[in-house]
Amino acid sequence: MKKKLLVSATAVAIALAALNAPFIPLNTNTVLAAAAETAAAPNYTNRTEIPAAYKWKTEDIYANKAAFDADVKKVAELGKSFTAAYQGKLADSAATLKAALDAYTELNRVADKAYVYGNLVFDVNQNNSELQAIYDGASDMYNKLSEETSWFAPELNAIEDAKLASLLADPSLATYKHFVEDKVRTKKHTLSKELEEVLAQTGPLQSNPEDTFSMLLKDIKFPMIKGEDGKDVQLTRANFISLMGSKDRNVRKAAFEAYYSTIGKFQDTFSQTLGGEVKANNFNAKVRNYDSALAAALTPNNVPTEVYDNLVDTVNANLPLLHRYMELKKKLLGVDEFHMYDMYVSVVEGDESYIPFEEAKKQVLEGLAPLGKEYQSLLEKSYNEGWIDTYSTDDKRGGAYQWGSYDTHPFVLLNYQGTYDDVATLAHELGHAMQSYYTNSNQHYINSNYPIFTAEVASTMNETLMFKSQYAKADKKQKLYLLNQYLENFRGTMFRQTQFAEFERAIHEAGQKGESLNADAIKKIYHDINKKYYGPSVVSDDGIAMEWARVPHFYYGYYVYQYATSFAASAALAHQVLTEGEPAVKRITDNFLKAGNSAAPIEVLKAAGVDMSTSKPIEQAFEVFEETLVEMEKLVAELEKEKIKIKINGTAQTFKQAPVNMNGSVLIPARGVFETLGATVGWNEAAQQVTVTKGDKKVVLTLGSDVATVNGQQVTLQQKAQLINGSTMVPVRFVSEALGAKVEWDAENATVVITQ
Numbered sequence: 001m002k003k004k005l006l007v008s009a010t011a012v013a014i015a016l017a018a019l020n021a022p023f024i025p026l027n028t029n030t031v032l033a034a035a036a037e038t039a040a041a042p043n044y045t046n047r048t049e050i051p052a053a054y055k056w057k058t059e060d061i062y063a064n065k066a067a068f069d070a071d072v073k074k075v076a077e078l079g080k081s082f083t084a085a086y087q088g089k090l091a092d093s094a095a096t097l098k099a100a101l102d103a104y105t106e107l108n109r110v111a112d113k114a115y116v117y118g119n120l121v122f123d124v125n126q127n128n129s130e131l132q133a134i135y136d137g138a139s140d141m142y143n144k145l146s147e148e149t150s151w152f153a154p155e156l157n158a159i160e161d162a163k164l165a166s167l168l169a170d171p172s173l174a175t176y177k178h179f180v181e182d183k184v185r186t187k188k189h190t191l192s193k194e195l196e197e198v199l200a201q202t203g204p205l206q207s208n209p210e211d212t213f214s215m216l217l218k219d220i221k222f223p224m225i226k227g228e229d230g231k232d233v234q235l236t237r238a239n240f241i242s243l244m245g246s247k248d249r250n251v252r253k254a255a256f257e258a259y260y261s262t263i264g265k266f267q268d269t270f271s272q273t274l275g276g277e278v279k280a281n282n283f284n285a286k287v288r289n290y291d292s293a294l295a296a297a298l299t300p301n302n303v304p305t306e307v308y309d310n311l312v313d314t315v316n317a318n319l320p321l322l323h324r325y326m327e328l329k330k331k332l333l334g335v336d337e338f339h340m341y342d343m344y345v346s347v348v349e350g351d352e353s354y355i356p357f358e359e360a361k362k363q364v365l366e367g368l369a370p371l372g373k374e375y376q377s378l379l380e381k382s383y384n385e386g387w388i389d390t391y392s393t394d395d396k397r398g399g400a401y402q403w404g405s406y407d408t409h410p411f412v413l414l415n416y417q418g419t420y421d422d423v424a425t426l427a428h429e430l431g432h433a434m435q436s437y438y439t440n441s442n443q444h445y446i447n448s449n450y451p452i453f454t455a456e457v458a459s460t461m462n463e464t465l466m467f468k469s470q471y472a473k474a475d476k477k478q479k480l481y482l483l484n485q486y487l488e489n490f491r492g493t494m495f496r497q498t499q500f501a502e503f504e505r506a507i508h509e510a511g512q513k514g515e516s517l518n519a520d521a522i523k524k525i526y527h528d529i530n531k532k533y534y535g536p537s538v539v540s541d542d543g544i545a546m547e548w549a550r551v552p553h554f555y556y557g558y559y560v561y562q563y564a565t566s567f568a569a570s571a572a573l574a575h576q577v578l579t580e581g582e583p584a585v586k587r588i589t590d591n592f593l594k595a596g597n598s599a600a601p602i603e604v605l606k607a608a609g610v611d612m613s614t615s616k617p618i619e620q621a622f623e624v625f626e627e628t629l630v631e632m633e634k635l636v637a638e639l640e641k642e643k644i645k646i647k648i649n650g651t652a653q654t655f656k657q658a659p660v661n662m663n664g665s666v667l668i669p670a671r672g673v674f675e676t677l678g679a680t681v682g683w684n685e686a687a688q689q690v691t692v693t694k695g696d697k698k699v700v701l702t703l704g705s706d707v708a709t710v711n712g713q714q715v716t717l718q719q720k721a722q723l724i725n726g727s728t729m730v731p732v733r734f735v736s737e738a739l740g741a742k743v744e745w746d747a748e749n750a751t752v753v754i755t756q
Contacts, residue, residue, distance in 0.1 A: 057386025323535030367466030
């Protein structure tokens, strides 16, 4: 993550959609009632085509490059004057220390602003060489500032404890007290001034693995695959997950195999970039006298390594619950073998119509209403004042994140595709944005950088609130859909992110032992963990062994485990909001959203109402998972009894793909039903057409079209013919009656009765 270059108090919160980070879809009926049936996803090839309303306003930071350049120059000047004025003098007096901290604050505020700008403008237009130069200039500025101020931490740590306590007792330093104490808390890991200067100069080298990874992944071109309509679709990083969610199994298998076979051609390069990251992290840990890279990553955030290890152990102890859920998914999907490319497809019926972004914004407002009017007004502010960059282009950074500096409003990067996951991503990232806004509005700069341990709590709390709101209004079938999405959300956080965390720990431990981290070694570690997590009901396809090569989070330094811990904490806080109301909202807003880094993260969450120093929230989360799984299993059994059945000439029929009710029209598997009726069913691959012939009757339907022909005459269908789980599904009443059969609906037994 480029953001790891930050050495000052900049708030960073990243959550990539491509990682299946925690997303909870909305109530489908509510969305579709408000969305126009003709809504279609916009397709922008370059940034100039996107309307200004859907692009963030980086001009709010700098009106032009000249203003950016001026601040870059100012940072260099402030850095030199800071060193000249205060190096060797921090312990002189409380007044001197305060003046030094004031100056440190000023120079870092300017640096943060310039660095954020350099990243934001480049992330949305990565093929632009001028913007690349701005980004490079911002990165160079920060590296030089790090070198220039590398003496600061060692000098603070060199002050004797008694002397420092005496200085901090001065009331004028009250604002800086926590910051200074937090800095010196890890003084045994701070090196001499000379060594700190040397390490600071290695910044560009240590960021090289991530930069190389990002550029490599950007430059890789993926092949075309066949889409659901049989036409060629360009596979990209942005649409990979949506293609993996296709109802057509051939499409998702093709996307899976094309993606991983393509990046597999670069496996040695990817292994070198990830191996380089591991070496850099282990090197830093060793020279700073940490036992491990894990300790080096967690200790500065005041989080014990036991929290990490306990998370992995607790999740492993609960893997049988994931295996049970996988078995249920396999059953609902109706496949003999459940493959990794089946993981993202919804196994419960839900409408997949494109959700316009304007509708997505309304749904987020409705779902987050429990957080109060002030929160609602801030959401509106984010919509209307250029905080959000919405749509994807080929040269835009993938995934989603929220970022900003103390002196800017938050910025939210999306790659909006109009899915329910994308709507939840909006809510998720706005959770980060609101926390940043509240923190920056209520804390001094020096205490504004909320640690990454709490960074994901506000965002996942938003998702839980949206789920609860929609679930309360849902009917039985909608509840099943939402339950499944909640379990998917849980799988994607508590299980999947811990799987990533276990992998990250494993490769660092292997590197620390001097073991090779070539492509085959990394693939084996990843594949073995993947098999363990998903269990015997899932075929762990060979391609999944390369999944690590598309995950940028492995360059963020033990970041992903916090998605899991945050999920547990956010579930507890959301429960308090819904059960206590305004008192909980006020407590969470005042003690958590506004807290920033004014206290240790464990203490901040405890003040908000959840104690993460124990394993209790994690264990309670798994209790909720099991309760949700039981509820889903119960609803599946109930709805199984209500499932649409088919009788032909008095005999009940069973087909691999059951009939489905799609917006009031029953779709049935063409070949099985009509061959039972004595008709001939043909398939034209090139035209994507189903032909049903019986005697002198001929019906032709085209997948994805609501126009059919009967003996050459065009007829408009109530529902389009489509592929569902690999079966060609067509409207039963239209085709059957067109062939001369009689179709009736037995409501009491939920049965389509066909006679001829």
